[in-house]
Amino acid sequence: MKAKLAWQPQGTVYGALLNLRREFELWAPQMHEAPYEAPPAAPVLYVKTANTFAPDGAAVPVPGPVRVGATLGLIAGAAGEPTHAVLLDDLCLPHESYFRPPIRYRNRDGFLVCAPRSTPLAQLALDTLQIAVHINGALVQSVDLATLVRPALGLWAEVSAFMTLQLGDVLMLGTDCLPDGRPLLAAAGERIELSAPGLAPLAHALVEEHA
Amino acid sequence: MKHARIAWGGAIHEAVEAGGALELRTPALRGRRLSFDEVVWLPPLAPTPRARTILALGLNYADHARELAFKPPEEPLAFAKGSGSLTGHRGFTLRPEGVRHMHYECELAVVIGREARKVGKDDAYDFIAGYTVANDYAIRDYLENWYRPNLRVKNRDTCTPIGPWLVDAGDVPDPMALRLSTHVDGQLTQQGSTADMVFDVPTLVEHFSSFMTLYPGDLILTGTPDGVVDCPIGSHVVCSIEGLGSLENTIIGKNPIQPIPAKR
Numbered sequence: 226m227k228a229k230l231a232w233q234p235q236g237t238v239y240g241a242l243l244n245l246r247r248e249f250e251l252w253a254p255q256m257h258e259a260p261y262e263a264p265p266a267a268p269v270l271y272v273k274t275a276n277t278f279a280p281d282g283a284a285v286p287v288p289g290p291v292r293v294g295a296t297l298g299l300i301a302g303a304a305g306e307p308t309h310a311v312l313l314d315d316l317c318l319p320h321e322s323y324f325r326p327p328i329r330y331r332n333r334d335g336f337l338v339c340a341p342r343s344t345p346l347a348q349l350a351l352d353t354l355q356i357a358v359h360i361n362g363a364l365v366q367s368v369d370l371a372t373l374v375r376p377a378l379g380l381w382a383e384v385s386a387f388m389t390l391q392l393g394d395v396l397m398l399g400t401d402c403l404p405d406g407r408p409l410l411a412a413a414g415e416r417i418e419l420s421a422p423g424l425a426p427l428a429h430a431l432v433e434e435h436a
Numbered sequence: 437m438k439h440a441r442i443a444w445g446g447a448i449h450e451a452v453e454a455g456g457a458l459e460l461r462t463p464a465l466r467g468r469r470l471s472f473d474e475v476v477w478l479p480p481l482a483p484t485p486r487a488r489t490i491l492a493l494g495l496n497y498a499d500h501a502r503e504l505a506f507k508p509p510e511e512p513l514a515f516a517k518g519s520g521s522l523t524g525h526r527g528f529t530l531r532p533e534g535v536r537h538m539h540y541e542c543e544l545a546v547v548i549g550r551e552a553r554k555v556g557k558d559d560a561y562d563f564i565a566g567y568t569v570a571n572d573y574a575i576r577d578y579l580e581n582w583y584r585p586n587l588r589v590k591n592r593d594t595c596t597p598i599g600p601w602l603v604d605a606g607d608v609p610d611p612m613a614l615r616l617s618t619h620v621d622g623q624l625t626q627q628g629s630t631a632d633m634v635f636d637v638p639t640l641v642e643h644f645s646s647f648m649t650l651y652p653g654d655l656i657l658t659g660t661p662d663g664v665v666d667c668p669i670g671s672h673v674v675c676s677i678e679g680l681g682s683l684e685n686t687i688i689g690k691n692p693i694q695p696i697p698a699k700r
Contacts, residue, residue, distance in 0.1 A: 237487045237518035242583060261581045269582040270591075272516035275486040276649040326515040326583040328491070333647050334553075387532075387592050391520050 231280045231341040232311060232425075235393030238278075238298065238337060240315055241380060242269040242323060244399025246372040251406045252323070260324045268375060268383050271326055273315065273397075277337040281427045285335040286434035290410045291316045294400035295356045295368045295419045299381060300343055301390040307381055309343035312356065312419045312427050315400055319408055340419070340427035349423050351377045358409065359418040366409050368401045438601035438681070439566075441482070441524075442475040450482075451475075453601065477525035480568055480602040481547065484653040490517040491644060492543075492572055494585065496634050496659025512635045512643050515583070517591050525600035528688045528696065529573055530593065531669050537576040538667055538687075541660035542618045542675035544611065544630050545570040546637055547602060552650040560638035563650070564605045569683040570657045571597045571618075571675045574664075597675075597685040598655075608679055612636050615678040618663065620671050628661025630677075670697055 243249045243265065256264040279285055294315030302308035315337055318330040351370060358366040370376075375383060377398055381390070390396060402408050411417055413433040420426035438453035450461040457469040481488070494513040523529065531538050549565030573595040578588045608614075611630060618626035630636075635643070640656055667673055669689040676682040686697050 234487065237520065239518065239587070263580070265580055265582045267578065267580065267586070267588045269580070270587040271583055272518060272587075274489040274491075274516050274648065275484075275651065276489065278486070323582055324584060325513060328514050328516060328644075329647055332516065334649050387588050388518070389520055389593050394518070394520070 231339070232343050233278055233280065233339055234395050236301065236391055236395065238273040238395040238397065239384070240271050240273060240296070240397040241375070241399045242271065244268070244374050244380065245368070245401040246374055247404070248402045249374050251402065268380055270384065271331060273337045274332050276334050277332055279335040279338045279429065281339065281341040282429060283335055283338055284430045284432045285316065285338065287413055287431050288318070288434045290319065290412045291431065292319050292408045293358060293360070293411050293417055295358045295366065296397045296400050297354065297356065297370065297421070298395040298397045299346070299377060301392055301394045303392045305385060305389055307346055307378070307396070310346055310349055310351070310424065311343040311395070312340040312421060312424050313397060314338040314417060314419055314427065314429065315397055319410065338427060338429045340425045342425040344424050354421055356419055356421045360411055360415055366401070366403060370398065373398060437604050437607065440480050440599070440601055441478040443478060444470060444475040448478065477527070477600055479522045479524050479598045480600065481598070481653060484651065486651070488519045489650065489654040490519060490657065491655070492517055492590065492657040493635070493640070493659035497628060497632050497661040498634055499628070499632065499662040508634045512640055515585060515590065517587070517596065521591050521593060521596040523594050523597050525597065526684050527594065527597055528686050529595055529597060531667070531687050531689055532575060533690055535575050535577040539574055539576065539664035540618055540667060540673050540675060541572040541574060541664060542616050542626055542677070543570045543572055543657045543660050544614065544616065544677055545598060546656040546658065548650045548652055548654040549605070550652055552641060552645040555641055555645040557638040557642045560641035561605065563641060564637070565652065566602045566604045567608050567611055567680055568598055568602050569675050569677045569680050571673065571683055571685055572657050572660070597683055599683055601681050603680050614680070616661070617676050619674045620665065620667060625665050626661065626663030628663070630658070632661060633658060669694065672697070
């Protein structure tokens with residue numbers, strides 16, 4: 226019998242910026258200043274390109290410390306509605322500015338680590354889900370979907386108003402900072418695990434990138 | 437050779453340009469010739485096994501940067517798009533209700549031919565399958581300074597016409613010296629040359645492949661020169677690049693009782 230392959234995105238993966246209340250509030254004081262001039266009125270999105278897709282268990286090469294981005298991805302069914310969800314680690318290199326899309330920081334090879342299986346949405350308590358993040362075995366973060374600025378299905382609807390999420394496309398709900406506002410960083414040699422009730426967990430390592 | 441993907445006779449076909457017609461490559465119908473008017477043109481891109489990476493350059497012509505009151509960037513300024521916004525030659529692009537400024541952007545589109553990772557400038561052309569014309573529409577009303585230009589401006593259904601042809605790289609002797617132009621309702625509105633790019637194609641391939649692997653079928657939309665104007669509903673927009681062809685497109689409104697403009 227053929228072994229079942231681990232889940233990988235079949236379509237385009239989109240991520241939402243500033244969609245957890247803690248990080249949004251951290252940025253709020255400077256939202257009216259240059260270069261932003263105003264708080265975002267619509268969801269701020271970015272694309273995780275196919276080169277970033279990495280399977281559960283991957284050793285992701287990194288040039289320095291990376292920001293760990295525990296998040297839930299909603300997967301589009303044929304009718305443009307979300308049908309499944311999956312845990313993802315949306316890695317990026319730390320960046321200070323949210324003015325321009327940071328392709329060089331977000332779209333490096335292996336920078337989207339995917340859990341091995343998705344789960345039907347009907348089996349999940351989306352609005353109260355918490356994602357636990359362990360680094361080297363220690364609990365370092367709990368991402369609480371009850372604190373989304375745009376709750377899961379509301380975000381989906383706002384995005385769908387201007388672009389179709391096609392069968393297999395993924396919409397990630399956003400990543401959070403630590404309670405004190407710092408990003409959760411990890412470095413080569415460390416092992417990261419994401420888990421949440423009802424979802425397949427994922428684990429991966431970071432290794433030094435060779436020049 | 438100029439390659440197209442078309443819908444005709446109940447199926448999707450690969451075709452090539454032959455004697456001013458489309459010659460089908462589908463085995464059962466191989467050699468049959470069709471006129472340009474009797475087919476539906478699709479983006480001239482074969483399906484990819486994984487999501488297609490589409491990178492689009494902002495401000496890659498110094499004059500366009502000046503027009504928009506920006507300094508030309510010091511490193512390539514790019515954003516990524518999803519393939520859901522792509523549409524074919526002679527297709528329709530939706531103008532959202534109530535917007536005041538929606539403009540075309542005529543761009544040289546580079547199609548990657550083989551896996552590219554850490555490719556130097558000198559070898560970059562070996563990794564390119566061919567070129568086509570893209571029109572990367574922007575809805576300027578929706579611009580916000582968060583990951584600008586942001587996907588609500590740039591990643592809308594129907595808003596990235598591309599084609600008509602994928603022209604083999606070998607048939608484009610110097611991609612960095614191609615005249616490009618846009619006509620709206622027959623009037624010339626945009627004119628430039630790929631020679632005026634801030635970052636040329638080999639530099640872009642080197643830059644992106646230095647941190648991300650590019651796969652066959654991935655696209656780089658290389659930016660647009662100045663001369664972008666608002667396109668109201670009904671506008672017939674033709675983006676042309678020397679040697680690659682003319683990409684036609686018509687702006688429509690969402691109102692279902694608005695008539696779709698007649699074919700030109």
